[in-house]
Amino acid sequence: MPNVTFSSPKMRRDLTVYAAAGDRKSILGVAREHGVAIDCECQKGECGSCTVEVIHIGNKPPMAVHLTEKEKLTLLTSGKLARQEFEELELLDLAPRYRLACQYLLLDEDIVVKF
Ligand code: FES
Structure with a gap:
């Protein structure tokens, strides 16, 4: 079961929730x-x-590294992800720091979501 910790200056304090693994919910949905x-x-x-900024915590390598085509395009056009950085991360099978909360589907890994 993944722990998702939400952290923002808009919140009085961080909130950690437990999302059922395999539910295929997005960060935004949770x-x-x-x-x-x-x-x-x-x-x-x-x-x-x-x-949002997503930080993987724990000892396991990040799992949710693959972006949807829409997520790639939106992050590239908004400037949150540079083309060269994206290509380097893709080669190494790593996730970018910024993700779209509506597109990021939770997997069985603990993350901190900053917004
Ligand atoms: Fe529009 Fe996620 S990209 S709400």
Whole structure:
């Protein structure tokens, strides 16, 4: 069961929630379930308003490293991800620091979500 910790200056304190592994919920979906207000407009991976920083914690290598095509395009066009950085990360099978909360599907790994 993954732990997801939400952290933001907008919150009085960090909130850690337990998401059921295999539920295939997005960060945004879990945030909403627990009353965490991450900005979002389109919920389709197109506007970039839900961009968050994701930090993997624990000893396991990051699992959710693959971006959807919409997520790649939106992060590249918004400047949150440079083309060269993206290509280097993809070669190493690593995830970028910034992700779209509406597109990032939770896997069985502990993360901190900053927004
Ligand atoms: Fe628009 Fe996530 S809400 S990209």
